[in-house]
Amino acid sequence: MTNELPAAFQKITERNAPLAKYTYLKIGGPAQYLVSPNTLEELSGIVKWSFDSNLPLRVLGDGTNLVVREQSVPGIVLRLRSPAFSGIEIQGKRVKVGGGATLMELIKATAVCNLAGFETLVGITATIGGALRYNAGDRQGEIADCFRVAHVIDEQGKPQSRDRCDLRFGDHRSDLEDPVIHTVEFELENDKVEHLVKRMRRAWIYRKETMPYPHQIALRMFRTPRGHQMNELLSPSSVQRLKSGSAYVSERNSNYLIANPGTKAEDILHLVESIQTRVREHTGVVLEKEFSVW
Numbered sequence: 001m002t003n004e005l006p007a008a009f010q011k012i013t014e015r016n017a018p019l020a021k022y023t024y025l026k027i028g029g030p031a032q033y034l035v036s037p038n039t040l041e042e043l044s045g046i047v048k049w050s051f052d053s054n055l056p057l058r059v060l061g062d063g064t065n066l067v068v069r070e071q072s073v074p075g076i077v078l079r080l081r082s083p084a085f086s087g088i089e090i091q092g093k094r095v096k097v098g099g100g101a102t103l104m105e106l107i108k109a110t111a112v113c114n115l116a117g118f119e120t121l122v123g124i125t126a127t128i129g130g131a132l133r134y135n136a137g138d139r140q141g142e143i144a145d146c147f148r149v150a151h152v153i154d155e156q157g158k159p160q161s162r163d164r165c166d167l168r169f170g171d172h173r174s175d176l177e178d179p180v181i182h183t184v185e186f187e188l189e190n191d192k193v194e195h196l197v198k199r200m201r202r203a204w205i206y207r208k209e210t211m212p213y214p215h216q217i218a219l220r221m222f223r224t225p226r227g228h229q230m231n232e233l234l235s236p237s238s239v240q241r242l243k244s245g246s247a248y249v250s251e252r253n254s255n256y257l258i259a260n261p262g263t264k265a266e267d268i269l270h271l272v273e274s275i276q277t278r279v280r281e282h283t284g285v286v287l288e289k290e291f292s293v294w
């Protein structure tokens with residue numbers, strides 16, 4: 001099997017495509033093939049080709065939970081921003097949304113239909129695919145709360161559906177491991193618009209108080225280990241003053257690092273490792289990275 005891109009995918013593919021502009025951190029090297037499919041057929045075809053050619057395949061969401069190294073990213077990176085994968089359909093309380101739509105687009109579309117369920121997620125930067133894979137949210141509510149079915153492409157390129165009852169969701173994690181989530185169905189509840197707005201405002205204020213400042217470029221680092229509170233692990237380990245290159249620990253929330261201009265992926269990974277070492281030495285707890293590294 002040759003690694004030459006089939007003619008059918010040439011038009012939807014950019015070779016050696018810089019990825020930094022698509023990531024929240026604005027750092028990282030180019031993708032060998034950046035592919036933006038327009039139909040389900042193209043999407044499953046490209047996944048099948050990557051499987052048959054033994055090429056790595058990755059999906060880029062909003063790039064918020066991602067560190068891309070400066071070297072070239074081998075294989076295929078998929079972007080799901082075409083209308084086929086970013087539309088939102090609402091029928092009664094049932095919502096069907098493309099995996100490439102943003103969480104903000106979904107929150108707006110459902111709120112104007114007086115549908116409740118996503119208000120506490122306001123302020124989280126994510127696509128629906130990235131949000132579901134990581135079960136975006138916090139103690140106020142998680143995206144899995146109103147999730148029903150995920151339509152995915154499996155690693156051999158076949159469309160499959162994954163039901164809520166067959167999946168497990170935890171703290172910023174899920175066992176939804178198919179390579180591509182292309183459409184997601186949710187079931188919401190009707191509520192009065194003033195109740196929705198009140199909950200959104202509360203979630204917004206809470207998030208703004210606990211997250212880095214809006215002008216800062218940040219990365220959320222670790223999952224909260226079961227039975228622990230993040231600040232109980234990070235504060236006694238004195239991680240607040242740690243830095244690496246232009247990356248340093250946020251003064252507002254030690255589970256975020258701030259990447260000043262000039263930060264390299266290696267600075268970030270080095271800082272994250274130093275914090276893991278510090279916390280392990282001080283508390284015996286091994287912190288698990290929450291973000292993906294490409």
Ligand SMILES: Cc1cc2nc3c(=O)[nH]c(=O)nc-3n(C[C@H](O)[C@H](O)[C@H](O)COP(=O)(O)OP(=O)(O)OC[C@H]3O[C@@H](n4cnc5c(N)ncnc54)[C@H](O)[C@@H]3O)c2cc1C
Binds near residue numbers: 062125129212
């Ligand atoms: C300042 C800041 C605040 C944050 N606050 C919160 C918060 O309050 N709560 C919270 O939960 N998170 C928070 N996050 C983390 C982040 O917003 C979420 O994890 C979000 O869900 C990531 O989605 P994304 O689309 O950006 O995914 P990306 O970063 O693009 O991708 C992350 C991973 O998901 C995979 N992926 C993305 N889309 C798909 C798809 N369609 N199919 C298959 N795999 C896919 C990617 O391949 C990658 O491995 C915060 C991050 C920052 C920087």
